[in-house]
Amino acid sequence: xxxxxPETTTTFDDLALAEPVRKALKDVGYETPSPIQAATIPPMxxxxxxxxxxxxxxGKTAAFALPVLSNLDVADKRAPQVLVLAPTRELALQVSEAxxxxxxxxxxxxxxxxxxxxxxxVQLSALRRxxxxxxxxxxxxxxxxxxxxxxxxxxxxxxxxxxxxxLKMGFAEDVDTILASTPPTKQVALFSATMPAAIRxxxxxxxxxxxxxxxxxxxxxxxxxxxxxxxxxxxxxxDALTRILEVENFExxxxxxxxxxxxxxxxxxxxxxxxxxxxxNGDVAQVQRERTVNQLRNGKLDxxxxxxxxxxxxxxxxxxxxxxxxxxxxxxxxxxxxxxTGRAGRSGDAISFVTPREKGLLxxxxxxTRQKITPMELPSxxxxxxxxxxxxDDAITEALSSDRLEFFRETVAHYVTNHDVPEMDxxxxxxxxxxxxxxxxxxxxxDRPERPAxxxxxxxxxxxxxxxxxxxxxxxxxxxxxxxxGGPMSAYRISVGKRHKVQPRQIVGxxxxxxxLARGDFGHIDIRADHSIVELxxxxxxGAWDKxxxxxxxxxxxxxxxxxxxxxxxxxx
Numbered sequence: 001x002x003x004x005x006p007e008t009t010t011t012f013d014d015l016a017l018a019e020p021v022r023k024a025l026k027d028v029g030y031e032t033p034s035p036i037q038a039a040t041i042p043p044m045x046x047x048x049x050x051x052x053x054x055x056x057x058x059g060k061t062a063a064f065a066l067p068v069l070s071n072l073d074v075a076d077k078r079a080p081q082v083l084v085l086a087p088t089r090e091l092a093l094q095v096s097e098a099x100x101x102x103x104x105x106x107x108x109x110x111x112x113x114x115x116x117x118x119x120x121x122v123q124l125s126a127l128r129r130x131x132x133x134x135x136x137x138x139x140x141x142x143x144x145x146x147x148x149x150x151x152x153x154x155x156x157x158x159x160x161x162x163x164x165x166x167l168k169m170g171f172a173e174d175v176d177t178i179l180a181s182t183p184p185t186k187q188v189a190l191f192s193a194t195m196p197a198a199i200r201x202x203x204x205x206x207x208x209x210x211x212x213x214x215x216x217x218x219x220x221x222x223x224x225x226x227x228x229x230x231x232x233x234x235x236x237x238x239d240a241l242t243r244i245l246e247v248e249n250f251e252x253x254x255x256x257x258x259x260x261x262x263x264x265x266x267x268x269x270x271x272x273x274x275x276x277x278x279x280x281n282g283d284v285a286q287v288q289r290e291r292t293v294n295q296l297r298n299g300k301l302d303x304x305x306x307x308x309x310x311x312x313x314x315x316x317x318x319x320x321x322x323x324x325x326x327x328x329x330x331x332x333x334x335x336x337x338x339x340x341t342g343r344a345g346r347s348g349d350a351i352s353f354v355t356p357r358e359k360g361l362l363x364x365x366x367x368x369t370r371q372k373i374t375p376m377e378l379p380s381x382x383x384x385x386x387x388x389x390x391x392x393d394d395a396i397t398e399a400l401s402s403d404r405l406e407f408f409r410e411t412v413a414h415y416v417t418n419h420d421v422p423e424m425d426x427x428x429x430x431x432x433x434x435x436x437x438x439x440x441x442x443x444x445x446x447d448r449p450e451r452p453a454x455x456x457x458x459x460x461x462x463x464x465x466x467x468x469x470x471x472x473x474x475x476x477x478x479x480x481x482x483x484x485x486g487g488p489m490s491a492y493r494i495s496v497g498k499r500h501k502v503q504p505r506q507i508v509g510x511x512x513x514x515x516x517l518a519r520g521d522f523g524h525i526d527i528r529a530d531h532s533i534v535e536l537x538x539x540x541x542x543g544a545w546d547k548x549x550x551x552x553x554x555x556x557x558x559x560x561x562x563x564x565x566x567x568x569x570x571x572x573x
């Protein structure tokens with residue numbers, strides 16, 4: 001096993017990468033490889049199979065993309081030479097974009113992302129024209145293989161990116177089938193944050209004497225990210241977030257919530273309060289998503305309200321803060337979320353809202369990440385007012401340097417002369433006009449104590465438990481209130497059950513990924529002998545039926561449909 005050390009004096013010029021690839025790296029400003037890149041690129045260039053163990057954000061995409069592109073036969077695009085499997089469409093798109101950046105100096109390289117939710121026509125026409133690199137999710141790759149529209153007979157490189165996530169989402173059988181459909185002479189690279197037994201079995205079965213590379217981290221969260229948490233009841237979350245936005249000196253921010261509906265609701269509430277905020281979730285079209293992310297990247301947007309799935313793989317250096325508006329139930333999700341800040345060696349801040357009922361989740365995250373998260377106090381009225389007055393002073397100072405100042409000086413002098421009013425009073429009146437009906441300072445009454453933690457309004461803090469709470473919490477029913485408060489839920493039937501050896505996490509992973517749903521959109525899951533009953537929103541997102549029509553779990557079509565019979569969940573202890 002090769003342990004990649006954090007320090008390296010190697011530069012990309014020292015590696016035997018193809019000249020066009022090195023030029024592209026210079027174009028994007030990359031000079032020094034990260035530890036995983038420095039350790040992975042040489043054996044991959046030499047044709048060795050590789051197992052890379054590294055957390056997200058370590059630069060593993062370049063670790064496999066750069067050597068693969070350096071060995072690519074650009075003249076041959078009769079059939080794909082490279083296949084990269086990724087667990088989600090967001091990661092597949094991110095990897096495709098990275099390949100595009102690194103291949104910018106290579107003429108004629110064709111890269112195709114393949115994922116559920118995108119029209120087949122676009123993918124089929126690209127495959128007919130010929131592509132060099134295919135980056136896709138296992139479900140959609142399986143569909144193309146079954147239809148005979150994807151030819152892997154000439155495949156030379158296969159990469160499994162975030163293999164542990166693919167297995168968690170129930171793609172183990174699909175991955176195994178895809179690997180078995182490829183030439184035995186291919187070069188394989190497998191990247192994973194952990195090495196469970198299932199990943200080890202795949203490596204032993206499909207990789208030939210691989211080089212194992214491990215990037216050791218002192219903790220599972222970056223040391224350059226300041227982590228804090230705040231106790232706040234559900235009804236006061238918006239006000240708490242507003243105060244933090246006013247007091248914290250942030251550049252760009254991602255606010256994570258559990259459900260798709262909440263992304264839109266919260267973004268609208270922030271816009272009403274004068275903040276530049278937009279939402280992204282599984283229902284947002286890819287074109288709109290890219291436009292929104294670009295606005296965040298170039299400073300036209302300050303706040304992105306997102307779900308876990310929608311923000312997967314998001315890499316924007318401008319993000320200085322991450323706020324867990326709804327604390328995640330999974331420590332892995334927490335690590336992925338806060339990893340959106342502190343990129344490229346910059347410092348970052350992560351703030352988590354914790355309701356009184358969620359203290360256990362916080363302790364679980366601290367134990368899993370082996371880091372103590374620092375408690376913080378809600379910014380007080382005095383803190384907010386001090387910040388507002390400072391910004392008011394800054395606005396006046398900036399205006400004093402305006403080239404329009406002389407015109408308004410003459411206008412004020414005219415008013416003073418004709419109305420016999422002191423200049424100070426005129427200045428105060430202009431401030432009133434500028435401020436409008438919104439008071440400049442908060443009232444001290446805004447710091448009144450919260451209601452008791454057992455208040456009914458605190459209940460939505462459990463809305464993100466979803467399937468992670470396990471079967472038995474609640475009963476599937478038609479159009480009963482939704483736990484997250486985002487609309488009614490209904491029972492749906494899928495054609496996989498106990499005899500297919502499925503688990504709730506596999507059902508959640510497959511349906512969430514292909515149908516654009518979030519974990520908070522799932523209610524009770526009742527797994528029976530040959531089918532399962534799943535609680536989902538009564539009104540599924542537009543296009544979800546089409547996206548889920550071809551979804552598979554453990555290699556079998558789920559055949560999603562409304563459950564016509566009464567739901568009778570098992571009552572095991």
